[in-house]
Amino acid sequence: MFDTQSPQTDPQLPDPVFFAELDSASIALADLAQWDTSVFSGDELCLAVTQIERTRRFLDAASVQVLAELDSRGFTDSEHGMRTGAWLARESATSNLGAKSRVRTANKLRMHFPKVAEALRDGLISYEHAAAITGAANPRITNQLADISDQILNNITGTTYEKWKQQLGAVAELLDQEGGHRPGDDISDNTLRMHRGLNNTLFINAQLTGIHALSVEHTLNAHADQLFNQLNKDSKLTTDLPTPNRTTLLALALSNLAHQHTNNNNNTGNNNNGSSSSSNTASYGSGIELAITINNTDTRLDFSKLTDHNNQPLSAELANSLTCNPTIYALLTTNNATTLHLTRTQRLANRAQRRALAHRDGGCVFPGCTNPPQWTDAHHVEHWNNGGTTDLSNLASLCRYHHMVTHR
Structure with missing residues (x-):
């Protein structure tokens, strides 16, 4: 978290005047936050x-200027083992996505859009305007956008942000003639990000191109149409079942398709004789996985303790729904999971140990890192080459990047 102490007391600071002014501004803003606004008029x-x-x-x-300079030095990586965006997210307790996006914007302003950065410093535009310009600047058109940045900035006056951003998008599309007509062969243009919210919500932000875009669009729309027809019939039978809007139908379509894929995966584990394939039941991440922690003092199974694979609690309603037809794995441990020992007989952690690590660590244990369990390696705290064992007491979850950092 950010240090609330005054930076001007540090004798090693290179420019005490700068930090003294910054400290004074912080104090003034803190005082401003305590004002009694009820005594003010509307005007x-x-x-x-x-x-x-x-x-x-x-x-x-000021923020983007400092961030760009900091990132150009690679200081947070060398000194703290974290790239600038991840370090900013940790220090300011903000989202990783937001912090990394801010660093990208800062770098583009510094390297390609000095006029936009100047307009921001002069208070002529907002950070949202600057972020929109840098966001529209893909590598193919960055120089062209920079050349007409004066016109783009002039268009801000006298219009709303939304209309201006639409105009910016049209300009970017016009400049990107080659990119706009590509058949989508560049696989890196296809991206999808997911992050968990409160109350078992999942936020998805995706960009698909070419055949991938057409395929997903057609499949979701077709499935949403089927849902609409079915729900519309149901709503005519009872007024208690209103037909959802299109956005809800698309979300339900995506969820239903995921469930169908899960069921198909589970069904492929059965051969013609009706026996279950061991490879299907053992595959990590197939289907929906839940975790229940049962202490040796428990006398009954308490579904209120159900969590997902990220160790997030599930509501009673969701737990009841998911456990109607479950696939159950047993993982027996003591309080500190010391019963899962491989000692020196095997170097790599086995599947059971990885499940235990995911439950115990909840993801990368590097300070400030939020990468989930499925992105982590099982790191030997005492190195294997130095006699370290492959026991849970000597293992820790580290994402690939921070695993590399610890071995520097």
Whole structure:
């Protein structure tokens, strides 16, 4: 977390005047947050909001300028073992996506869009405008966008952000004639990001190109149409079942397709004789996995302790739904999982140990890292070559990058 102490007391700071001014500004803003706004008139509140937002622009300008310089030095990587975005997320307790996006914006402003950075420093545009410009600048059109940055900035005056961003998108598409007509052969253009929210919610942000875009669009729309027809029939039978809107239908279509894929995977484990294939039941990550922690003092199974593979608790309703037709794995451990020993007979952690690590560590244990269990390696705390054993007491979950950092 950010240090609340005054930085000007550190005798090693290179420019105490700069940090003294920054400290004074922080104190003034902290005092501002304590004002009793109930005594202001409506006009005064409007004026205050306008001035606060203008101040925010200057803070954003200073932030991206410092971040770009910091990232160019690779300091957080060499000193803290974390890239600038991940370090910023840890120190400011903000999301990884937001912090990394801010660093990317800062770097593009510094390297390619000095006029946009200057407009931000002068308070003429917001950080959102700057981020939109850098976000539209793919490698094929970055130089062209930079050449017409004056016109892009002039278009901001007298219009809303939404309309201006639409115009920016149209300009970027016009400049990217070659890129806009590619058949989608560049597989790296296809991206999908997921992150978990509260109350067992999942946020998905995806970009698909070419045949991938057409295939997914057609499949989801076709399935959503089927759902609409079915739900529309149901709603005519009872008024208690209203037909969802299109966005909800598309979300339900995606969920149903995932369930169908899970069921198909499970069914492929059965041969013609009706016996189950061991490779299917042992595959990590196939189907929906739940974890139940049972202490030796428990006398009954408590479904309120159900968690998902990221060790997030599940609601009673969701637990009841998922456990109607479960595939159950048994993992017996003591309180510290010391019963899962391989000693020196095998170097790599086995499947059971990886499950135990996922449950115990919940992902990468490097300070500030939020990578989930499925992205981690089983790291030997005492190196194998130095006599370390492949026991849970000597294993820790580290993502591939931080695993590399620990072995530097």
